[in-house]
Amino acid sequence: MCTWWAKWFNNARSDGSEPKTSVRQPRGGRSTDPDDFPTELSVYTIRVPDGIKSRAAQLGPAVGEFAERLFDNPLPWAKVRQGHKLLRLGQHYTAKLLDAAFRRALEVDIIDVHSVERILVQGLKEETIPQMPLPGGRFARPGNVFAQTDHYHHWRHRPHPGG
Numbered sequence: 387m388c389t390w391w392a393k394w395f396n397n398a399r400s401d402g403s404e405p406k407t408s409v410r411q412p413r414g415g416r417s418t419d420p421d422d423f424p425t426e427l428s429v430y431t432i433r434v435p436d437g438i439k440s441r442a443a444q445l446g447p448a449v450g451e452f453a454e455r456l457f458d459n460p461l462p463w464a465k466v467r468q469g470h471k472l473l474r475l476g477q478h479y480t481a482k483l484l485d486a487a488f489r490r491a492l493e494v495d496i497i498d499v500h501s502v503e504r505i506l507v508q509g510l511k512e513e514t515i516p517q518m519p520l521p522g523g524r525f526a527r528p529g530n531v532f533a534q535t536d537h538y539h540h541w542r543h544r545p546h547p548g549g
Contacts, residue, residue, distance in 0.1 A: 435457040449484055456472070488502055
């Protein structure tokens with residue numbers, strides 16, 4: 387940060403206090419303090435996840451449990467977009483398929499809607515591709531043809547005639 391910017395920022399604060407800083411986070415990490423948000427708006431930030439949780443519970447018990455765990459953090463409003471995606475999945479897939487996918491995600495402790503969507507897509511691909519038995523080979527031979535016999539073993543380890 388430029389020194390002139392820091393001077394201007396410090397002079398702009400009416401009480402003369404230092405600006406709030408946070409600990410440096412690793413790449414991709416976040417440092418959000420819930421106390422920085424206005425308390426009068428916390429009612430709205432809690433109401434939206436609660437509505438998503440109740441609508442998710444209507445899709446199935448595993449979906450409802452997944453939604454509970456999704457919003458079980460100090461910043462529930464940070465997961466609202468994933469919650470809306472969870473509800474949109476309910477418009478595209480049957481409740482039985484959704485419940486099975488979310489149950490599978492809960493078993494391996496994956497609390498990410500995008501991962502569950504991949505589970506659903508992969509599951510549908512596996513369901514739509516019929517597993518046909520492989521046709522018999524045109525020149526199929528029984529397994530004993532490939533077995534090593536004493537004759538083969540003897541020939542392999544025979545001393546060289548020249549020495």
